[in-house]
Every structure is written in structure tokens, then in C-alpha cells.
Amino acid sequence: MTRGGRLLPTGLLSEGATGGRAHPVFRMFVRWVRRPLLPVVRLWRRNLQLRVVAATLLMSLAVVLLLGLVVIGQVRNGLLEAKRQAAQSQATGGFAVAEQMADAAADGRAEGEGGDGRRGVQDTGIWLSNLVAQLASGGQGVYYLVALSSDEEAGTFGADGITGTHGPRASGLVKPEESVSEAMRQTLDESPDAHEQHGRVVLDGGRTEAALIIGKRLNDPNGDPYQLYYLFPFEQEEKSLSLVKGTLATAGVFVVVLLGAIAWLVVRQVVTPVRMAARISERLAAGRLQERMKITGEDDIARLGESFNKMARNLQLKIQQLEELSRMQRRFVSDVSHELRTPLTTVRMAADVIHEARDEFDPVTKRSAELLLGQLDRFESLLADLLEISRFDAGAAALEAEPVDLRDVVRRVLEGAEPLAERKGSRFLVHGDERPVIAEADARRVERVLRNLVVNAVEHGEGRDVVVRLASGDGAVAVAVRDYGVGLKPGEANRVFNRFWRADPARARTTGGTGLGLSIAVEDARLHGGWLQAWGEPGGGSQFRLTIPRTAGEPLRGSPIPLEPADSRRRRGVTEALPGMARAAVPPGPGPVAALPRGSGGEGDRGGDGTGRGARPGTADRADATGTTDTARATDTAGTTGSARERGRDANRHDGD
Numbered sequence: 001m002t003r004g005g006r007l008l009p010t011g012l013l014s015e016g017a018t019g020g021r022a023h024p025v026f027r028m029f030v031r032w033v034r035r036p037l038l039p040v041v042r043l044w045r046r047n048l049q050l051r052v053v054a055a056t057l058l059m060s061l062a063v064v065l066l067l068g069l070v071v072i073g074q075v076r077n078g079l080l081e082a083k084r085q086a087a088q089s090q091a092t093g094g095f096a097v098a099e100q101m102a103d104a105a106a107d108g109r110a111e112g113e114g115g116d117g118r119r120g121v122q123d124t125g126i127w128l129s130n131l132v133a134q135l136a137s138g139g140q141g142v143y144y145l146v147a148l149s150s151d152e153e154a155g156t157f158g159a160d161g162i163t164g165t166h167g168p169r170a171s172g173l174v175k176p177e178e179s180v181s182e183a184m185r186q187t188l189d190e191s192p193d194a195h196e197q198h199g200r201v202v203l204d205g206g207r208t209e210a211a212l213i214i215g216k217r218l219n220d221p222n223g224d225p226y227q228l229y230y231l232f233p234f235e236q237e238e239k240s241l242s243l244v245k246g247t248l249a250t251a252g253v254f255v256v257v258l259l260g261a262i263a264w265l266v267v268r269q270v271v272t273p274v275r276m277a278a279r280i281s282e283r284l285a286a287g288r289l290q291e292r293m294k295i296t297g298e299d300d301i302a303r304l305g306e307s308f309n310k311m312a313r314n315l316q317l318k319i320q321q322l323e324e325l326s327r328m329q330r331r332f333v334s335d336v337s338h339e340l341r342t343p344l345t346t347v348r349m350a351a352d353v354i355h356e357a358r359d360e361f362d363p364v365t366k367r368s369a370e371l372l373l374g375q376l377d378r379f380e381s382l383l384a385d386l387l388e389i390s391r392f393d394a395g396a397a398a399l400e401a402e403p404v405d406l407r408d409v410v411r412r413v414l415e416g417a418e419p420l421a422e423r424k425g426s427r428f429l430v431h432g433d434e435r436p437v438i439a440e441a442d443a444r445r446v447e448r449v450l451r452n453l454v455v456n457a458v459e460h461g462e463g464r465d466v467v468v469r470l471a472s473g474d475g476a477v478a479v480a481v482r483d484y485g486v487g488l489k490p491g492e493a494n495r496v497f498n499r500f501w502r503a504d505p506a507r508a509r510t511t512g513g514t515g516l517g518l519s520i521a522v523e524d525a526r527l528h529g530g531w532l533q534a535w536g537e538p539g540g541g542s543q544f545r546l547t548i549p550r551t552a553g554e555p556l557r558g559s560p561i562p563l564e565p566a567d568s569r570r571r572r573g574v575t576e577a578l579p580g581m582a583r584a585a586v587p588p589g590p591g592p593v594a595a596l597p598r599g600s601g602g603e604g605d606r607g608g609d610g611t612g613r614g615a616r617p618g619t620a621d622r623a624d625a626t627g628t629t630d631t632a633r634a635t636d637t638a639g640t641t642g643s644a645r646e647r648g649r650d651a652n653r654h655d656g657d
Contacts, residue, residue, distance in 0.1 A: 049264070049271045056263035057256060064252035068245075075244050079237040083212060088196070090143065091214040091230040094135050095194065098218050098228055101131055105221035124220045129169055136171030143232045144201060145169075146176040150189055150217055150225040178202040180213065180229055188217045188227050201231050209233040273301045277308055289316035333386055340383055344376075351376050388520050389499070399442050399527050401552040406437040406446070406479060410468055413450045417458060425463035428454075432470035439477040440552040445524040449532065450479060452517040453544045457483035461541070473560035476530075478547040480561045488536025496534055497522045521546075530556060535563045537570075 044051060105127050128147055136145040147169040170176040179202045187195050194216040201211045215229040276293055283291040292312060293305040351372050358369040388397075414428050421428060457466045461483035469480040488496070495501055500515040518532075525532035528548040536542030547559040564571065 048274075049267045052267045053260055053263045057260045060256045060259040061252075064256055068248045068252055071248060072241070072245060076241055079240060083232065083234065083237055084196075087143070087212050087214055087230065087232040090139070090232070091194065091216075094145075094230060095216050095218065095228065097135065098131055101127075101134075102219060102221050106223070124222050124224070125167075127221060128226065132169045132171055143230050144174045144179075144211075145171040146174060146180060146229040146231060148176060148180060148185065148227045148229070150227055173204040174231065175202045175204065176229075179211075179231060180215070180227075184213065184215060185227060188215050192217050201233055209235055210238070270301070273305060277305070280308070280312070284312060284315065289319060333389070336386075338387070344380065344383065348376055348380070382516070386516070389516060389523075397523070397527055399445070399552070401440045401442055401528075403438055404441050404443045404446065406439060406441075406470055406477060407433045409443055409447050409450060410470065410479065413447055413454050414468065416451065417454045420455065421458050421466070424458050424461065426458050426461050427465045429465055429467045430470070431467065437470045437472045437477050439472075439548055439550050441528055441548055442524075445527065446546070446548070449521040449524050449546055450481070452521050453481040453546070456517070457481050457485075457542075457544075461485040464541075469561055471560035472550065474558050475550050475554055476547050476556050476559055477550055478545055478559045478561040480543055480545040480565075482541065482543040482565055484541035487538050487540045487542050488534070489538055493534040493536055497532070529553065531559070533563050535565070535568075537568060540569050 105124075132145045132147050136143075139145075149167070168176040170179075179199070181197070181199060184195065184197050184199075194214060196212060196214040199211060199213050200208045202208050211231045211233040213229055213231050215227055217225055218228050219225055273293070280291045280293055289312070292309045295302050295305040295309070351369075354369045355373045358366040361369065410430065410433070414430070418428075454466065454468070462485045464484040467480075467482040469482070471478050471480075497518045499519045522532050525546060525548065529552070530546065530548030533545050533547070534542060535545075543563065543565050545559060545561055545563050547556060547561075549556055
């Protein structure tokens, strides 16, 4: 056996080669934001009932909001129009009364005129105050009255230092000059017609109210112009509109909640049978074939349940038939294997006698005796494999685990396969045996697995070197066997562990092994709670990897050896494409080797010279895989995974031995 030195990892990408990295603070913020949202997103994606109810609530809320806006707009326009009509009617009547009172006062003054002009102006001021008081007496809380001077006769306001007869007058607590805008006053001065405007009434204390203001320019008993305004506040309309808004909001909330509850109940009637079918399907998948759906009614859901139950019954019947057939086959194999041992022993004894006396026979008979002994050896091997398979099928195989140094197991296997390697022209290269590789395992079964892998590698390695790699880390130990022979075609790695499967069907069954070796090896790996996986490429050889937990009974989380070797064609292509990033140096001494990015080879050890042949002594690097992790973890480049589902077909060899 030839042993190389330490292997340097290849294909290690330098820092920054994978592209720009976000700022740590930004990544922390993103994680902080996403963490509370993940449960909500998961619930949203998995709960159909929640999505339907939420969508119903959102659409109902949108409809209620739209309907509420339309209704409120209609009510508001109706209130404003009613207020405007009432205000115009009230103001028109008030203006008419003011004109009548002015005419009456003018007629009375004409009849009793005898005083001076200043006395007449004084009487007009009193008349204006009485007018405002009289017109406002019938509209307490409904409207306000304001009388202002007209710019055309500003001299009557404060003439000769005396308070003007047309000074600002108002009913209630209204501030007249602040309540009427200057623009409206100018409009009344320019036109004798009545005008209206929306504004705000300013009251004592600074309180304001929205109002409709209607004004008109009139003449007093002396014929002097003044401006009379009716101010109609919208306080009652605002209260009515607020009441309508509150009523609509309450009704809208009630309607949305009611629609949500109705949607919840309706969707529940549909989703509940679906959930029941999903739960029963999971139980059926778990082997509880007696599970059935409860059926009530005669609707579509009931018919679905009947169809589901019918499917489950048929499935149970078929599975029972297949199980019975499988039991019969296993019993047949077991019985035949046991029954054949006695006649085989007799035939063996007779064949040994004939073989010992073969020199006394003619050449044809002598050759027949030799062929008979060889085929008996093969028949005994096949019988032993069938018995072992029958034990696995019957669940009678037991694991006798104890602490084992896999280096000793590998050493015994390679010593036993050395004569075959010499005949084939192959050599063995061992990597990772610098330190103990300890695991709780059944040494006999592990040795049988490795012997099968090594012998297959030698037989199909076309005289090239065979690389055996050991590693320990991440709670697991692994042994990989690499050859540089014909390799495997795509998809063959998934079928190579089938019983009696051959990559080349035309190849005679009389050559090679029994066709059960890898099937037994998979069962041995599964018995340890481990994996037996395979990788291969046409013309580039193959690699088998056995991974078992370091402590018996512990679950596997990964393998310390990558399934795809670092010297595969694909990996070499990546290395050649990135020459500046290949062969990143690893500091000497013990310690974990840096894990590579996914698909780049994990430990990155190189077992060949890049030509498909094994590495030569002195040029091969030795990898200390201790502490490394399999970057592929549960997914391998050959299409196999480390899950329990893949363990039954986890290695590849051309003849299935």
C-alpha cells in the first residue's frame, strides 16, 4: 500500500469572489424585521381558510367604505340643498319685511316731520336697531342678523364725531365685521341684488361656525343705503351629518364582521373535509391503512369522501396483497436458502473428492472438476448472501456496536484486497489516517461494506490507483473509496443498489460477484443509522462514501467527506475557469479545513493528477478531513441524498456487487 502526503484543498474561492456582501447593520435590520413576520407568512401560506376570510373582509371593507362615501356625499348634498332653499326663503322674506318697515317709517316721518335733520338721523339709527332685533326674534339659534354700512354712504357712519346711525349691528353674540368678508361687502355695493356665500360666523370668545351668508343692500327710512345679512349656521346639519356618519360606521363594522363570520363558517364547511382528507392521507402514508373519512350528506364533499374511502380501501387491499406476496417471497428465499445448505454440503464434499483426484482424469474431466469447484464456491457465496438478505428482510439482523478505529478496518480490507490489486495493476492510496477515526460500529459489517467497495473499485478501476479517504467530524465518521475507471452514466447511481442490477445487462452473470453485495452493504449502513452513497461520471471513475454516526443511535447531520471528489471533471473545470482562486493554501497542522461553497467540494482534497488516474507516490496530497463538514449536507451531486429515503440506493457499482 502506498500512502501519500497531506492534500491541499483546491477550488477555495477567495473572500469577495462570491460577489458583494450587504452591510452587517443592514443584514441585521433585515433579519430583525423578518423574524416576527415569518410565523405570519407561514400561517398565511398554509391556512386556506384564513386567506379566504381575510380576502372577504378586505373586499367587504372596501365595498362598505365606497358605499359609505357615496351615502355620506348624497346626504351632505341633500342637507346643503335643503338648508340653502330654507335660507333663501327666510332671507327673501326678511328683506321684504325690512323694505316694508323702511317704507312705513318714511311715510310716518313725512307726516310728522317738524324737527331738524340731525334728529331724523338719530331716529333712523334707533329704527335700524329695532329692525335687527325684530327680524332676529323669530330665528333664535336658526340664523343671525347683521347690519353693516354701505361704502356708498360711509358718511352716515360716525359723522361729526357722533356714532353713525348705520354702525355695525348684530343679533346674538356675532361679531359682524369679522363674520362678513370684505369681498361680499364690495359685491353688495356694486349690485342691488341678493347674494349668498359660504363662510364662517365668528362669535364672542373666538368660536366659529360654518354658515351660509345671504346679504342684500337696502335703504333706510331716510333713503340711505345699508347692508343687511342673514347668517345661517350649519350646526344642526353638521350634527345630522355626524349622526349619519356614526350610523354608517357602526353598520359598516357590523356588516364587515358579519360577512367575515359568514365567510368563516362557509369556508369551514369546505375546508374541514379537505383538512380531514389531508390528515387521513398522512396517516395512510404512515402505514395506518384502516383510516377512513367520515361522510355526512350527499353533496359534492360527501361524494369526494366516498371516492377517497374507496381509494383507501383499494390501496389497502393492494398493499396487503403486495405485503403477502413479499412475505411469501422472503419466506421462499429463506426456506430455499436453508434447505439448500444440506445438499450443498454433500455436493461440496463430493466436489472436493473429485477435485483432489483431478490429476488422474483426462484433461476434459479434469477441467470439468475445476469448473465444478469454482461454481460451487460462487454458489456458496450466493447462498450466504441470500441468507443475509433474508435476515434483513425479516428484521432479524442485529447490530453489535462497539468502539472501533476505522483505520484498522481499512487496513485489514486493503491487505485482503492486495493480491487482487496486484493482478489488476492498481495501487491503494490512503488519506486521513494520521489520527484515530473512532466510531461505535459493528466492525464485521463495516469491514464487509468496505471490502465490497474496495474490491469493486479494483475490478472496475482499469488498473488505475484506488484512493481510500477517512475523515471524522460533525458527529460522524466517513470512509470514501475513489476509483478512476469507466465510471457511471447519469441516473445509474440511483439504481446501483438494486438487487441483481447491472449497468451492462449483456455482461454474463457468471463473472463478477453475486449481484447482492451492494444491497447487503446498504442494509449494513442503514443498520448503523448511516448512509451509503455514490457518485460517478462516464470515463471519470466513481466514488462511494460510507457515513455512520460517531455515537450509535445519534442522527446524522452531514458527512465530513464530500460525495463528489475534488478531482472530478466538473470541479476541475471550475478550478481551471478560476485559476486565481484555486489551491488556496491551508495552514499546516491539525484543525478543520475550511468548508467550500455548495458544490465546490467540501474538503477539496485532490486524489489524482487531473488525468483521471490515481495520484502517484510523492505527488499525492493527503487531506486531514477531521473537522470538515460536507457542504452538500443532505444533497449530493450524483442526485442522491443523505436522507433515509435515499439510504436504500446509496452507492454505485456497475454490476451491483
